Amino acid sequence: MATQIVMDGTGDSRxxxxxxxPVGLAKAERRFGKLTGQGYTAASRMPSGHFNLVRTFDPTADETLFYPRLVGG
Incomplete structure (x- = not known):
């Protein structure tokens, strides 16, 4: 079971x-496109535990983290 974790101002959703x-995979790919289109950064966890930035949907990624742009004041 793969997970997409979305961070936002209220915490996170999984x-x-x-x-x-195929249906779940298509839904996950649409979510990836929607979030990155809104400016979220996507990173996939590697076997070593580190995260690598990703620019395209990877159907083999077990865990993808989405975090919003930083907003300065």
Missing amino acids: HFFDQTD
């Missing part, structure tokens, strides 16, 4: 999907 289910 979206789980089965990477072998």
Whole structure:
């Protein structure tokens, strides 16, 4: 089960999907496009535990974190 974690001003929300289910995979890909289109940065967790920035949807990623742009004042 793969996870997309979306960080925002209220905390985080987690979206789980089965990477072998075409419907769930399509929904996750649409979510990726929507969030990155809104300016969120996406990063996937590597086996070492580190995160790498990603620019395109990776259906094999077990965990993807989305975080919003920093806003200065």
